[in-house]
Amino acid sequence: SQQGEEDPQALSIQEGENATMNCSYKTSINNLQWYRQNSGRGLVHLILIRSNEREKHSGRLRVTLDTSKKSSSLLITASRAADTASYFCAAFTSGTYKYIFGTGTRLKVLA
């Protein structure tokens, strides 16, 4: 399968704690994006990181990219109950011009 892997599959934390999700992909990429999806809803774009970038911040989000390991991580700091959702990485594969999604991490933040 071309699909990327994410771990953990599910994560449950207390409000205020940090949440870290990891994504691994299989081929060379041009960029990688992270999305959030609330249950039964569409995707919300969070952050895009290019292959020549190693780290990117946006508010409480921090994304890292290690192209040598073909992996990325998403850190959500000071989590809130409203952060409860599924999070997906999507790797834009070089040469194919397609985004391949990871398996997703279901995050639950307990108030």
Add this chain to the structure above:
Amino acid sequence: GAVVSQHPSWVICKSGTSVKIECRSLDFQATTMFWYRQFPKQSLMLMATSNEGSKATYEQGVEKDKFLINHASLTLSTLTVTSAHPEDSSFYICSARDRGLAGTNEQFFGPGTRLTVL
């Protein structure tokens, strides 16, 4: 800016009927649109790439005669699920690449269409 809409947002149909889903880029031109399918609690699987004015490119395992894609204009792509069966019930999501932002390869996603086949 960069808004993609889908219509309908949900649809229920009888087995054997055909259902058409529209994907529109509202404020930009999209030479390329993508169709994804998502089963409950699973990730998005790319079904096909839709190019304006040419035939769609289907991913391995996706039946092109069952999932008809038409990209008739720079702002509209349609997915028709023909002779739908209960196993086709899923969440269908489209995305579009802004022609003006081709260098970024960023895609903008629609809100999705939930199809339920009885």
